[in-house]
Amino acid sequence: MATPVIELVDVHKHFGSNHVLRGINATIAKGEVVCIIGPSGSGKSTILRCINGLEAYDGGVVRVDGVLVDRTAPTIASIRTHVSMVFQRFNLFPHRTALENVIEGPVFVKREPRDIAEVRGRELLARVGLADKADARPAQLSGGQMQRVAIARALAMQPDAILFDEPTSALDPELVGEVLSVMRTLAEEGMTMAVVTHEMGFAKEVADRVLFIDGGVIVEQGPAQQLLTEPTHPRTQDFLRRVLRPI
Amino acid sequence: MFWTESVLFLPILLEGLRLTVIVTIGSMLLSTVLGLVWALMRVSGIKWLALFATGLVNLIRGIPIIVQLFYIYFVLPELGITLSAVQAAIIGLGIAYSAYQSENFRAGIEAIDHGQIEAAQSLGMGWLMMMRRVILPQAVKIVLPPYGNTMIMMLKDSSQASTITVAELALKGQMLASSTFKYSTVFTLVALLYLVMSVPLILLVGWLERRAKK
Numbered sequence: 001m002a003t004p005v006i007e008l009v010d011v012h013k014h015f016g017s018n019h020v021l022r023g024i025n026a027t028i029a030k031g032e033v034v035c036i037i038g039p040s041g042s043g044k045s046t047i048l049r050c051i052n053g054l055e056a057y058d059g060g061v062v063r064v065d066g067v068l069v070d071r072t073a074p075t076i077a078s079i080r081t082h083v084s085m086v087f088q089r090f091n092l093f094p095h096r097t098a099l100e101n102v103i104e105g106p107v108f109v110k111r112e113p114r115d116i117a118e119v120r121g122r123e124l125l126a127r128v129g130l131a132d133k134a135d136a137r138p139a140q141l142s143g144g145q146m147q148r149v150a151i152a153r154a155l156a157m158q159p160d161a162i163l164f165d166e167p168t169s170a171l172d173p174e175l176v177g178e179v180l181s182v183m184r185t186l187a188e189e190g191m192t193m194a195v196v197t198h199e200m201g202f203a204k205e206v207a208d209r210v211l212f213i214d215g216g217v218i219v220e221q222g223p224a225q226q227l228l229t230e231p232t233h234p235r236t237q238d239f240l241r242r243v244l245r246p247i
Numbered sequence: 248m249f250w251t252e253s254v255l256f257l258p259i260l261l262e263g264l265r266l267t268v269i270v271t272i273g274s275m276l277l278s279t280v281l282g283l284v285w286a287l288m289r290v291s292g293i294k295w296l297a298l299f300a301t302g303l304v305n306l307i308r309g310i311p312i313i314v315q316l317f318y319i320y321f322v323l324p325e326l327g328i329t330l331s332a333v334q335a336a337i338i339g340l341g342i343a344y345s346a347y348q349s350e351n352f353r354a355g356i357e358a359i360d361h362g363q364i365e366a367a368q369s370l371g372m373g374w375l376m377m378m379r380r381v382i383l384p385q386a387v388k389i390v391l392p393p394y395g396n397t398m399i400m401m402l403k404d405s406s407q408a409s410t411i412t413v414a415e416l417a418l419k420g421q422m423l424a425s426s427t428f429k430y431s432t433v434f435t436l437v438a439l440l441y442l443v444m445s446v447p448l449i450l451l452v453g454w455l456e457r458r459a460k461k
Binding site for chain 1: 360362363365366368369370371372373376380381384385388
């Protein structure tokens with residue numbers, strides 16, 4: 001079997017006395033789309049943040065392309081160029097235009113020639129439907145547009161995988177669709193994706209696999225269709241009932 | 248009366264003004280560089296560097312500027328370091344003000360949204376590149392208005408260099424007044440000259456503040 005792009009073995013994480021990850025085991029293979037669902041505070045985002053070393057974990061092993069993730073080791077910068085991240089609050093650089101945001105990593109981290117990076121940057125902006133916004137500053141864009149620029153910025157690194165941390169949670173409801181449709185296209189093109197989300201419809205349609213996390217453990221995992229329509233664990237059933245029928 | 252005296256006195260006072268400008272610009276540059284170094288040490292995340300910078304900033308802040316000037320000009324020669332009065336004034340005021348600059352810079356850096364740091368890190372940026380490309384360009388906007396105020400204060404505090412024999416504007420005025428007894432003319436002129444130098448700075452601060460709000 002080929003090396004999984006992302007591999008977590010018995011990962012533990014504490015925030016002070018709060019034991020947020022209690023032994024997470026998961027692998028994400030090349031081309032796979034995995035959605036991570038669960039109640040707030042369950043540790044979903046923390047899992048993503050341990051994968052690219054934004055957060056240190058204090059037990060177990062995380063590997064990306066077979067390389068151990070250690071945020072204090074020199075390898076961390078290279079790991080981060082292999083797994084890009086898309087944030088809930090976009091985190092675009094407000095002092096730079098959309099195009100400058102997209103080429104920042106390629107030009108300054110990967111040292112690609114600026115003209116080549118710009119050509120590709122414009123292509124990526126066109127791919128997320130924002131060819132005409134290359135020179136706009138983030139403040140001039142809507143939330144959905146900002147998140148699409150952020151996705152283009154992630155793609156510009158030519159990553160092996162992209163981590164999405166609740167990419168639509170900060171958006172007005174009518175802007176969610178445009179972001180999800182870009183993500184759907186990426187999935188169809190074979191991008192490896194780990195997506196923390198509350199969009200059950202997206203998970204059901206796009207994900208290969210869904211992990212349900214609660215209390216820092218993977219309570220249940222399986223093919224998206226099966227887990228979301230016929231969950232076996234009572235906690236998954238309870239969670240999905242609440243999410244799908246909120247009132 | 249005032250005008251005829253002014254024509255006589257101005258050339259003498261302008262000699263002092265030249266030193267005021269030299270001391271102000273020199274100490275401004277030094278305090279900016281040192282202040283940035285202390286601020287970066289404090290936000291470096293390296294404990295002993297941060298502690299050292301914090302201690303240093305508090306030491307500098309806790310001692311009057313005039314005492315620091317005396318130390319550099321009168322005490323350092325005993326240790327074999329002899330500086331001209333102007334050099335001592337620039338270094339003394341530069342170090343003294345670096346403490347305030349560093350607090351201003353640090354506040355600006357710490358005001359940047361943590362998401363910016365995470366975005367920079369997730370692109371694979373190291374600490375220095377993140378500072379240079381992401382944090383500092385945004386912090387500048389926050390830091391500039393108070394920086395302009397510091398410039399105005401430093402212009403006026405350059406008169407403290409007179410205590411270590413730098414014949415800048417204030418000292419020149421004092422010497423001129425006590426030799427001619429034309430106190431009102433001389434000190435009115437001195438005050439006006441400081442004001443003339445301050446006004447462009449005040450306008451600059453106002454402009455920066457309006458720009459920062461955009």
